[in-house]
Amino acid sequence: MISLAGRDILHSWSKYVFTGVGLGLLIGVTLSMAGIYRGMVDDAQVLLRNSGADIWVVQQETLGPYAEPSSLRDDVYRSVLGLPGVADAANVTYLNMQIRHDERDVRVMAVGFEPGQPGEPPFLSAGRHIARNHYEVVADARTGFRLGERIRIRRQDHTVVGLTRRMVSSSGDPMVFLPLKDAQEAQFLKDNDAIVNERARTAANPALNRPGVPGLLDAIQASQTTSRSANAVLVRVASGWDSEQVAEGIRRWKHLEAFTRVQMEEILVSKLIETSARQIGTFLVILAIVSAAIVSFIIYTMTLGKIRELAVLKLIGTRNRTIAGMILQESLGLGLIGFVIGKTVATLWAPYFPKYVLLLPGDAIRGLVAVMLVCALASLVAIRAALKVDPATAIGG
């Protein structure tokens, strides 16, 4: 028994393959779009995963530290640490900033953390963790920083001692991890001009610069340049305790807001990135529909292109089932080639996207099923057209 589909494909294989490649590129774009959407959600989740925390303690009445600004005094962690069920509690700061590097600005999220505590990068791809409590940083490889390089954050030079990967903020900016005290200075200490101006302003205030009270002015000026705040306290819950239970204790007795991981994910995924994710999602749906339409049209026109041959087949008494099978096989083959090409190009070009593209195997399988389904459906239309062909067209025209 000879394969009609195989014969037909071989007859004009280059046309068939190129159509498949074209379709593949389209499927590749669709898969990438799905990857971009997944990457966006993953960016939000990786932020939570990498912080290693079970509970985020933030300023009361805020959705901090990622969705809203939050500011806490940095000794709050001590009182949190004393609560039952808390295994670790540590201050962290988050600050979006630009760091100058090789004549260009890199947008990063500077994370201040305490070594060995929640908030530390969980793994490194090069170098080492921070060993000094000043002037060392671990950076995400996407920043482009190299090991041993010195980068300037506000007024201090920091040495890059370690590199890590996939440490991004919810908006996809790579993270730079620096010791908490440096990060506090970077975030809360004013620049030199502002400090000098503020001193002059205070000195000009007669209520604060009183001749009869020596030392008052100095004391006030010293109190103006403090950097004793943090954005959140990350809490690791002791094994055997329920996060929600511990969080409830913090809310009730410490008068602070506490979010468990589930709540934080809810805030990040459904509040912070909601619109942009929906935007991508909508585009993905449109792209999928367009791809399906294009596949259908390609197969339909392919069938219409061989109307005469089909009429001949009918004339020589080929059964309808054989003709339908041929069109279906060709269509599914086209889909398969398209999927393989699409998945390949999507995998190959994914690393070159500026933001993370996450290609899940589950998505690929779903994509394959969808492509096959669309091809099968599209072939139905083509089959219907083929079966309606009048065998007489083969001889008459």
Place this chain on the structure above:
Amino acid sequence: MNTPKPRALILIALGLLMLGGFIFLMLRSGPLAPVRVTTATVVSAVLENSVFGVGVVEAERSYAIGPTIASRVQRVLVDVGDSVKAGQLLAEMDPVDLDERVAASQAAIARARHAVDVARAQLRDAEVRQDLAARNARRYASLGEQAFFSDAAVESKQQESQSALAVSSAARAQLEAARLDLERLGAERAAVEKLRANVRLHAPVAGVVTARDAEPGTTLVAGQSVLRMVDPTSVRIRTRIDQGRAGAIRNGQEALVVLRSRPGTPVPGKVARIEFNSDAVTEERIVQVGFDHLPGDFSLGELAEVTIATTRSEGVLAVPNAALHRQGDASGVWRVEDGTIRFVPVQLGETALDGRVVVLAGLREGERIVVHSERELRAEDSIKVVESLDGKQR
């Protein structure tokens, strides 16, 4: 119909090749791919432990020199940067009327001295009178016994003699009073002179003037300073060291100081004192580090990075801190076992500044552990050991 046969074979071969390539690509990249890692062998090593802190150059002994009473600055004799000797006159406050009060008390003393002389002369006169009166009285008494004089005359002479005695003791007392007056005035003058001396501001020790806070004409209250000076031999770096790492610091340990103004040249120093009070708010211990040789140009208040060499441990098992991971409540490392990985909890000791951590228990020498990885490892991951993870990114 023989011609399509080789073409079909070629096409099938191409198709298979593509499919193979596709499967290979799926297995080498993406979530199914093995995680590329770098590994290290656990070796026994020598660990030079040190701690790092940031400090400020300060003079431990600094002096604020100013008046003890509210007054106006008259002159300032030194400027910022001048070296001064102990006891050198640095500035003088306006004495207002103090000089006149010294002169007045001098005049009063001279007058009192004369008053003493007068009293002394009066005493002499009284004594002479008393002597004469006593003799007259004796004479009248003996002649009165022979009835040459009446009793009344004798008694009158006796009364005269008694009066003269009383007058002379009054004169003695007056002299004593005049003398005491002189003493009081002398003490008063000393007091005014001391006040006068007090408006002159002298250097308490040899040192360097660091600030000139007031110029002539400025009125200051007690407690404000005209000049500030420091003792340069007491210059220290007040270093703040994280309490969590300060446990091994001892007096006399070697330290390397990098002044912010000269980042390339570390200056040797030593731990001079570990302060008893640590900073409760910043959770830092305060350690005073002295320079071995005072650098020529430094400024007080300058930031300095201090690395103190603390302990040295030999023959300990050390692993890079990048190898440490947390799983639940335990810290541990991923041990490589025949191409698979297993999480081994370890007990950790000190951390050196080069990023190595002492492993007290949980690992044996010669075992291989994962150091760097492309992503966070899970127990079911397969790994591919590479030299370094630089460059390629998934």
